[in-house]
Amino acid sequence: MLRDKDPGLDDTRFEDEFHKLRILTHPNIVRLIGYCYETHREYIEHEGVPVLGEKIYRALCFEYLHNGSLQNHLSDEWHGIDWHTRYNIIKGTCEGLKYLHIGLKNPIYHLDLKPGNILLDRNMVPKLADFGLSKILEQTRSTDGIHGTLGYMPPEYVGNNIRSTKFDIFSLGVVILEIIAGPTARTRIGDISPKEFTGQVRNLCFLI
Structure with a gap:
C-alpha cells in the first residue's frame, strides 16, 4: 500500500x-504483477x-x-540454512543488484538493501524487493534528508548525503557478512582482528 501522506505522491508519481x-x-x-x-x-x-471528500487508495x-x-532465516555460521544455499543467496543478490546498476538503460539504486528486503521463493532463490526508496538518479547528493536503514548505510551518505552505486555496494557487504556469520556478525567482528575474521570466512567458504 502506498500511503497518501507520502510527500509528492500524486497520480503522475504513482504511474x-x-x-x-x-x-x-x-x-x-x-516481479510486479499489477x-x-x-x-x-x-x-x-x-x-x-x-x-x-475523496480518499485514494493505491497499491502495487x-x-x-x-x-x-x-x-x-539468518543464523550463526554453524546453524540454519546450509552453506550451499547461503552461497546461492549471496550470488543471486549480487546478480540482482548488478542488473539494477548496469543492466538497465537508466541505472536504479535500491538505497535500502537489507535482509528484510531480500525475499526467498520456494527454492530459496533470492529476489530484491521494496523499491520504495529507490531512484533513477541524476544527482549524487540527496537534498530530501536521510533515508534508509542505519547499519546498512555508508558513512559518506550518513555524513554528507552522498549517493552513488557505492551506497548499495556498502549495504551488500553488510548483508553478505550477516549471511555468512549471522545477524550479530557486525557486533562480533569488533571482538576479533580483521585477519582472524577473514580466516574464519575463508575456512567456512571451503565447506560450500
Whole structure:
C-alpha cells in the first residue's frame, strides 16, 4: 500500500513508479504483477467542518514469495540454512543488484538493501524487493534528508548525503557478512582482528 501522506505522491508519481517497476525483468528481482487504484468518497474534517471528500487508495501488487524475507532465516555460521544455499543467496543478490546498476538503460539504486528486503521463493532463490526508496538518479547528493536503514548505510551518505552505486555496494557487504556469520556478525567482528575474521570466512567458504 502506498500511503497518501507520502510527500509528492500524486497520480503522475504513482504511474512513474509503476512503469519503472514494470520494466524490471530478472530472476533475482521480485516481479510486479499489477496495481490497484481506488477512490472512495467519505466524510472528512476540513478546518473543523465535516465535508464529503475523496480518499485514494493505491497499491502495487507483487508476486508472492513463499519463504518470506532473508531476515527470518539468518543464523550463526554453524546453524540454519546450509552453506550451499547461503552461497546461492549471496550470488543471486549480487546478480540482482548488478542488473539494477548496469543492466538497465537508466541505472536504479535500491538505497535500502537489507535482509528484510531480500525475499526467498520456494527454492530459496533470492529476489530484491521494496523499491520504495529507490531512484533513477541524476544527482549524487540527496537534498530530501536521510533515508534508509542505519547499519546498512555508508558513512559518506550518513555524513554528507552522498549517493552513488557505492551506497548499495556498502549495504551488500553488510548483508553478505550477516549471511555468512549471522545477524550479530557486525557486533562480533569488533571482538576479533580483521585477519582472524577473514580466516574464519575463508575456512567456512571451503565447506560450500
